[in-house]
Amino acid sequence: MRDSFIELRARERARAILDADTFRELLGPFDRMKSPWLPLQGVVTQADDGVVVARGRVDGKPAVVAAIEGAYQGGSIGEVSGAKIAGALELALRDCERGRPVRPVLVLETGGVRLQEANLGLAAIAEIHAAIVALRRHVPVVGVVAGLVGCFGGMSLAAALCSRLIVTRQARLGMNGPEVIEQEAGIAELDSMDGAEVWGLMGGEQRHATGLADVLVEDDVGAIAAQVREAFNTTAPPRSEQVQVFCRRLAGIDPGHPPSPKALRTLWAREGEP
């Protein structure tokens, strides 16, 4: 029987990814490091600000997991939650530079910047990007987008910066969430309520079939944990460094007659696969 990963909260997700009995949370709920900005706007805070950072081991090697809690404020990135992710990656980088590699895993479940902390969320996301790029030179940075929130806004760039990106069919990955596109460009551009269309555009299966994610995995704790371990053996260059490949692909697109999501799967078929 399958053991759903999606149904787990962030803390249990982090525990499930780390080797058994190695989970140790840093700056957990008892440390009460909450958003300083939400109370000023009458919004309820959470004692971990919606991000769980845990140290432990992956395949016996030192690791750190940062898992975003999609159930709190849509997994949005505020000053504290963003600093927890950036800070964890910066410490992993420090250890790598000292010759003590740490395996970093990001469990991304987020709508992007928390609008109530706007510019400090955006600043934290830029720092997360910077840390991933620096850390990736020492050790693969592994991203997981499981669902159901998906991964949007500036954090979709963080997902794309990962050395290896693991998604489920239930995941969605995009820069602009469907609601935002509908608002900005009109319902004729995209009907955000049309689930089939949304998943066809940015669902995990489509992202994997068009080479925008590395691994498509069942919603199963054991399967995801196994793929995370496998991802640390990767030697392929990160996708966001493959500029010529994607420039060539994009040059072949006529924006006046864009391909259907299905046709794109053929046009951008995964390299080395039929």
Place this chain on the structure above:
Amino acid sequence: MSAQPNPAPRGLAARGLRWLQALTGQDGLLPSAPRTVRIADAPLGEELARFIAVVPDGENRFPRARCGEVGLDEAWTLAQQVRGTMSEDQNQRPRALIALVDVTSQAYGRREELLGIHLAGAAAADAYASARLAGHPVIALLVGKAMSGGFLTHGYQANRILALDSPEVLVHAMSKESAARVTRRPVEALEDLGERIVPMAYDVRSFNRLGLVHRLIRGVNADAPGPADVERVRGELTAAVATARGAPRDLSSRLESDAARATRAASIEVRRRLAQAWDAV
């Protein structure tokens, strides 16, 4: 509710090009690239620097990137150009990269999502970050809007952020109009909020209070810079390049100013406590 392509961007987001012309004397058009990404080399102090701007183009092949948005072609071209600079400079002193920032946002659209604008944006941010780590001083000069995904892809990976002190220099995660729709609040309510809550504000003086700005350049005509304005800005850029060359290549300086210590106290405290607990048994 209009699905029409955006109108031609008359007068919109024109500051990027104006400042590129003012600082380099060139229009920066590339031989075979979108007209929206402009690149020019020009002297800066004792050295040659590379200036990069994203500008509007009413005839852009992607209709949702005609008004100064960073779209697919823009982001991939930035990535290509910045990485090109890195390989050209492999055996010489890495040139300074000056990102002139006037970007209204990332491009919003169905085509953009289908074709992976999140990866395009990541590739641009990656290239700037990689250039910084390779020793290129990367300086962002905010001359107009620095909005959301547009800023993340073009400018936010800089060693140092400089900004003109002008009412049209705006920094935020979402345009006022969109934020009002999403939060179901009138624009005026958002403006009031911005006055009470610094990170919610759009204006560059508030942004400066977050400690993220290395230098706020006051008293310069941002729309129609005269020779003295241009010289001032060039001097500030030269100084920022020198500072960046002598400093760590990461973004740690963003947490070191007095303003950051006051307003981003939580960002600093989180890092301090994480470090404390990192190796604890």
